[in-house]
Amino acid sequence: MEELIKKIKSKQDLSPEAEAYIYSISKKKTFQKGAELIRQGLKVTKTYFVTNGILRSYCNDKNGKEHTLQFAIKNWWISDYIAIHNNKPATLTVECLKKSSVIEFNTEKINKMYALFPEFEPFQRNTLERHIVSLHQRILNQLQLTAAEKYDLFLEQYPDIEQNIRNYHIASYLGITQESLSRIRVEKAKR
């Protein structure tokens, strides 16, 4: 929690009242590997700030194949924002890939926070803009990079994640087959 408060304070002034409100709407939680914080098909009322561990969000397509939208490590947020924004059941599942600690927020209480403490708005605007930029970049990378380049970039962006997650997690994030991923690794080892 202290990390999140520090992060906010590095960007803006935070009144004691606003800080107290953040504490009042959040809960520290620890989940074991395999725990599902959000499950495809169910209502979504929470969003999570990761303080430790690795989580991922993914969907199952009509053939049951998994597709990974996001990995979240320390200091990242994760939830199903499609479901929250459209007020629909989850299209994503959010699971822990190892034992993870998060700060859980009720999304309605976060929304109320902006009315009570409008000073959060510029911070949030900046966070959302940064997120949009990273998504634009991901779409462009997805369109223009070769599978091997996508994998190299993944290792750069998530340097310590590989030993904690399975091959199909990576392949389903990069949009390539596990066979391609294996081939790329063999080629990479030869370099």
Add this chain to the structure above:
Amino acid sequence: MEELIKKIKSKQDLSPEAEAYIYSISKKKTFQKGAELIRQGLKVTKTYFVTNGILRSYCNDKNGKEHTLQFAIKNWWISDYIAIHNNKPATLTVECLKKSSVIEFNTEKINKMYALFPEFEPFQRNTLERHIVSLHQRILNQLQLTAAEKYDLFLEQYPDIEQNIRNYHIASYLGITQESLSRIRVEKAKR
């Protein structure tokens, strides 16, 4: 311009001062087909709200191949947000695919607007959140849909755009080859 003001007013109260400020930082402009509003490599200081026409943003990869990030039609915004947010030269080019009318905003003056008129913050937060949701959905579609499904979805999302743009525009947005696109169209015609 009236459309944009109407759009804002449908979501929130807008003081005469705030409305006057929007007018003061914006300019109506009309561009011919082929005009480039933003060019890869140059500084980006503007963002555009489309009132008529079709624009697209794309990058060239190291082999000169084009990859389309976005099409923008009436009531959409377009710019190079990667460049603006990172304060770097454009990685994208924004061009008109037909004669188009836009409202041009200076991005620094938009940023000042939030300090002068904080009442814009909730509107902008909602706009950014909606944009994030559509990008999440696009990434998931990119990962899980077949080329034919991607094309069907494209036609649904941009119903009147096809006759105004070239095959390679669509192919470079969907991340498929022009040959695949032709094959899909032939198959679709048979259905």
